[in-house]
Amino acid sequence: MKYIGQYLSEYFKQESARYILFIAAILSVLIYFNYQYHLDSQYAKHLSNLSRFIYYFILFLGIYVISFISQKFFHKKQAPLSQKAIAFILITPALFAFRISFALHEPLIRLFSDAQYLNYNLLIFGWVIRALVVMIPIYFYWIKFDRGRQPLYGTTRSQSLKPYFLLLGFIIPILLLSFRDPHMFNYYPRVKILFNVPGASFLRYLIFECCYGFDFLSIEFFFRGFLILALARELGPRLIIPMAAFYCTIHFGKPLPECISSFFGGIFLGAISYRTKSIWGGLVMHLGIAWFMELAGIFLR
Numbered sequence: 001m002k003y004i005g006q007y008l009s010e011y012f013k014q015e016s017a018r019y020i021l022f023i024a025a026i027l028s029v030l031i032y033f034n035y036q037y038h039l040d041s042q043y044a045k046h047l048s049n050l051s052r053f054i055y056y057f058i059l060f061l062g063i064y065v066i067s068f069i070s071q072k073f074f075h076k077k078q079a080p081l082s083q084k085a086i087a088f089i090l091i092t093p094a095l096f097a098f099r100i101s102f103a104l105h106e107p108l109i110r111l112f113s114d115a116q117y118l119n120y121n122l123l124i125f126g127w128v129i130r131a132l133v134v135m136i137p138i139y140f141y142w143i144k145f146d147r148g149r150q151p152l153y154g155t156t157r158s159q160s161l162k163p164y165f166l167l168l169g170f171i172i173p174i175l176l177l178s179f180r181d182p183h184m185f186n187y188y189p190r191v192k193i194l195f196n197v198p199g200a201s202f203l204r205y206l207i208f209e210c211c212y213g214f215d216f217l218s219i220e221f222f223f224r225g226f227l228i229l230a231l232a233r234e235l236g237p238r239l240i241i242p243m244a245a246f247y248c249t250i251h252f253g254k255p256l257p258e259c260i261s262s263f264f265g266g267i268f269l270g271a272i273s274y275r276t277k278s279i280w281g282g283l284v285m286h287l288g289i290a291w292f293m294e295l296a297g298i299f300l301r
Contacts, residue, residue: 004163004272004281011237011271019074020267023067023245027263030063030249031256040252053101060093063249067242075238085231092227093246099134100250116197120204123193124211131218138226146230154225154279164284168292175292179300183255189297209294213287220283223247223266224273232274240270 034040044055068089072078081089105125113121142152150156178184191208194200227243244266251259269282 003159004167007272007275008268011240011274014237015241016074019071020241022070022074023241024263026063026066027245027248030059031252031259034252035256035259045253049101049103053097056097056100057094059249059252060097060246061090064089064093064242064246067245068238071238071241078238082234085234088231089242095134095137096222096246096250099130102130102133105129120193120197120208123190124208127211127215131215134222135218138222141226141230149233150229150277152225153229154221154273154277156277158276158278158280161281161284164281165288168285168288171289172292175289176296178257179296181255181257184257185297185300187255189294191294192297192301209291212290212294216286216290217283219250220269220279220286224269224279224282228270228273229277232277237271237274240267240274243270 037043044052047055068081106122109121109125110118138153146153179188190212191205194204194208223243223246227246228239231239244263247266248259248263251262254262265285269285273279273282
């Protein structure tokens with residue numbers, strides 16, 4: 001636990017509080033418009049695949065670019081971005097927008113699924129396939145550019161994971177309180193999609209949660225692995241806030257408390273992965289929270 005506190009302390013000492021507040025203010029405006037006008041849940045959800053890609057690409061690229069450009073106003077002696085960094089900043093939002101809008105697998109799933117399991121199959125196969133849509137290109141990027149310089153982004157063996165489990169213990173009461181929010185209560189558990197399917201086996205529940213967990217693995221790999229470590233030697237800790245802001249925007253379809261907390265959670269996990277070169281601690285936190293919300297959502301109903 002001590003080394004986590006040390007890493008966070010070192011990061012916040014060198015980061016500008018005004019810069020964090022500035023990005024938080026921009027996110028607040030985006031969050032307000034998204035939830036006030038239901039942009040993600042009622043607008044983007046019904047767009048064509050191409051239109052969804054464009055919508056999310058503009059959203060992700062906008063906050064990501066603003067987060068980098070605005071750094072020069074809060075940090076002295078900020079080195080200009082290299083061509084490689086600029087290309088990275090432009091392409092990575094496109095990759096994640098492609099992941100969200102990818103649906104080439106859906107006609108096949110609709111063709112071979114029983115009606116009662118159609119939505120279930122769309123979810124579990126969608127999580128796995130869309131995760132691979134992101135992870136496979138990153139793997140080939142690593143082979144081409146970084147294989148001889150560092151392990152696959154974030155896969156370095158972590159220090160003891162015990163502190164992360166202890167942190168989960170502290171967070172659990174807060175998670176329980178979050179169910180007082182009707183949006184959280186209605187959103188979880190995600191596995192409720194099986195509640196009205198007669199005779200759904202335990203194995204189906206288990207497969208659902210494993211696929212759900214694989215989706216979280218890909219998120220952690222992309223944000224705390226790829227976005228932090230691929231350019232860590234060049235840009236250092238200045239990668240953390242842009243990553244956290246980008247990470248916040250992918251939560252626009254989730255309950256408001258979860259969306260807001262994702263920015264601060266992104267900073268927390270980003271600072272740790274930057275220092276440890278590992279995503280495993282963050283994955284423990286991420287999966288622990290996700291699966292606890294599933295269990296709590298089941299037993300609180």
